[in-house]
Amino acid sequence: MQLPARLQDDEVHVWAVDLAPSRQRLCFYQNLLSPAELKRASRFHRDTDRHAWMVARGFLRHVLGHYAECAPRDLPISVGEHGKPQLSGRRLDFSMSHSRGVGLLAIARNCSVGVDVEWIDPSKVTDRFARHCFSRTEYRHFKAVERQLRTRAFFNGWTRKEAFIKALGQGLNYPLSDFDVSLKPEAPARLIRIEGSASKAMQWTMHNTTPCRAYAGAVVAGGRGWKLACFVQPREC
């Protein structure tokens, strides 16, 4: 498959990948996994979950190996303190997310990055659930959105929050109500405030990375002024 030449210091690359596993793809990616990863994959109960996980992980190794100039199978991927996977000894930070057959992978040099994608499922969106997921300000914005657009607003907000928490690398330790993101369908993806401070939010940049219509996605990385480049990995590799 064609991969871009280099990841510049001021760039964030986001890859969208179709995780539907053809036999050939599954074999290709399965061969890139470490023994520990194969063991992890065997714990999934459903084949669809296992295959999606294996393709996503294999894809991650394939792309990271290219950027890190290292054989995919030998990449030293370890798990950070709060469960965020990381690459030991290299200046590359990455984040991966998948939902319903679509995966997003974000990679950056020199700064923390987080990405999230969710399949838009209207049955998940209830007023009560929104109140639990969102800060007060966000919930107010959510209520101000027209009823038929609320599902989109909910998933905008949720993926943006999840992407930020993944960029921080603190896992579930970080309270969801401590920061505000934009979520109205017409508003650009933005971190508005962190712990009440707009200047703290200025230390991060957020972009919309919706891969296709039925999904919502967001990427967050530290610093300002970096360039976002998006790539799509088609089903045939």
Place this chain on the structure above:
Amino acid sequence: MRTARSQLTPQALETEIDRRWRQILELDGDGDGNLLSEDFFDLGGSSLQALQLLTGIEDELGFAVPLMAFALHPTKAGLLEALRPAEPQISVPGQVPAASVCPATSLVPMKPDGSRKPFFFIHAEFGHTLFAQGLARALDSEQPMYGLQSRGLDGSEEPFTKLPHMASYYIDLIKTIQPSGPYRLGGFCMGALLALEMTNQLQDRGEDVSHLAIFSTDASWINIHGFGDQVNYHRREMGNRSMLGKGRYLWARIRFRIYRCWSGLVCLLRKFLLPRGRSLSARLRYVFVAELNYRAGWDLPTKPYRGTISYFQGDGDSLRDPQPFWSPLAEGGIEIHRVRGELGLIFSPENVAGLAVELKQSLSRPAVATESS
């Protein structure tokens, strides 16, 4: 529709949890998902689904399970354990229900991971340890930290009114995490006195406390016995401040006095409500617990600690000398660590990194072998 907690038998609860578990994970009738020990995330669950499961349980069954507790044990068994009704109310202080995966709310896993002996941090007058959460985050990855909060903050139990009773209750709680010494304790303000009281009780039982950390608490208020002392205390506190600073200090004192009148009223309100079978709102309950803590704060531990006290003194605390109060209470003397800030501000986000470094240094000091006399 909301089912009251008490209306569900354990079997009904298990069936109900099972139903929700399957619904959220979209599992069919048989096959996967029957075992209690199956991992939520191995069954294909995402964090959004986890939150959906927990919020549904909280809203419709009335049980709150923190996301963190679920993330540590993401199985049906873990969930049922966290939901298990508390043991019947025991009024004898010091007795606690059996340890479960979701510890009693008085014991807060501020940062449960790490290979070293945990650091136990005791609450101040307000009864909670939220102000020190930044310290837990700033500690290095191998140092676990637990907070101890006042009993009764969540409204399910009666708060304590005496320092020794609180201390003995906290000792039982920390033993669920670390069954035997040497222990590492610390606290700010009232928490400093509680840490010393716990040390006293542990030493009496023949157990060891290897580290006692006191955060910016000179405890000089204990010498205030009359109006004259009060005036002297406040004159000293205002001594080196500018006119504006003096004004601010006085205003803060006045606000504090008004607050105490108000919290006294809340106590009276509770006395009025109790016989009528009603309870305080969550916000007023915090005020009530804080008021009980202010009153208990005068009940002082007196026996000395057999080791060296680590004292964290803010650079704005230079006139608050820890020696008069703490020296007689530390057989191994006091080791002063200078940090940025003043009083509670040493825990503020801009100062806490330096405090974490000093605390780490103090905790890595080998415990001096203390002779039990």
